[in-house]
Amino acid sequence: MSSQPSPELAASADASDASDARRLTEAVTRLRRALRASIRTDYPWETLPMAQVELLQVLAECSPARISELATRQRLANSTVSGLISQMITSGLVTRDVDPGERRAAAVALTDVGREQLAAWTRAHERRLDAALAALDDPDRAAVRAALPALFRLVDHLTPE
Numbered sequence: 001m002s003s004q005p006s007p008e009l010a011a012s013a014d015a016s017d018a019s020d021a022r023r024l025t026e027a028v029t030r031l032r033r034a035l036r037a038s039i040r041t042d043y044p045w046e047t048l049p050m051a052q053v054e055l056l057q058v059l060a061e062c063s064p065a066r067i068s069e070l071a072t073r074q075r076l077a078n079s080t081v082s083g084l085i086s087q088m089i090t091s092g093l094v095t096r097d098v099d100p101g102e103r104r105a106a107a108v109a110l111t112d113v114g115r116e117q118l119a120a121w122t123r124a125h126e127r128r129l130d131a132a133l134a135a136l137d138d139p140d141r142a143a144v145r146a147a148l149p150a151l152f153r154l155v156d157h158l159t160p161e
Contacts, residue, residue, distance in 0.1 A: 039124050048121060051076075051084055056093060056110065056118040064107035066099060093117060 036050070048056075051074075058073055059065060065073075071081040085108055088094045093114035099107040110118075133141055 035125060035128060038128055048117065049084075052088055052093070053118070053121055055081070055084055055088065056114055056121075059094065059108065059110045060115070060118055064097075064099070064109035066102075066105050066107055068105075070108065088114070 054074060055070060058070060062069075067078055067081050067085060070076075070085075071078045074081065085094060085096060089096055091113075092111055094108050095111055096106045096108050099105040133144065136144070
């Protein structure tokens with residue numbers, strides 16, 4: 001007796017996994033798009049491009065960091081990150097100084113303005129999500145709350161080492 005599933009059962013499981021992945025991709029995409037659009041409607045000051053927000057979030061976790069480290073972490077080209085950082089320097093969100101550990105390299109760090117902008121961005125998103133969660137019925141809110149630990153574990157599986 002074989003312990004392998006039948007080809008039909010395996011195909012059904014693969015289709016179910018693909019369907020789950022497709023539905024999760026759609027839900028995450030739609031959630032990000034709706035949240036971003038609603039924030040711009042409710043808070044017109046919020047004009048940070050998402051790529052800059054993500055760099056601010058990374059720098060909030062590990063600042064200072066080299067451009068190459070940021071590029072690797074965000075899976076972007078060094079030139080792309082360098083261009084974004086230049087824009088962010090102009091906006092006063094970050095600074096770029098010589099890396100004390102490697103004089104030939106530059107290290108990027110958050111400024112107080114960058115920290116404040118990221119905190120304001122985060123608060124605006126939290127207020128918007130709080131309002132949306134409050135509009136759900138109790139079972140839906142409980143389902144979202146119950147899914148959070150699994151979603152964080154899913155992030156861990158998607159995050160490169």
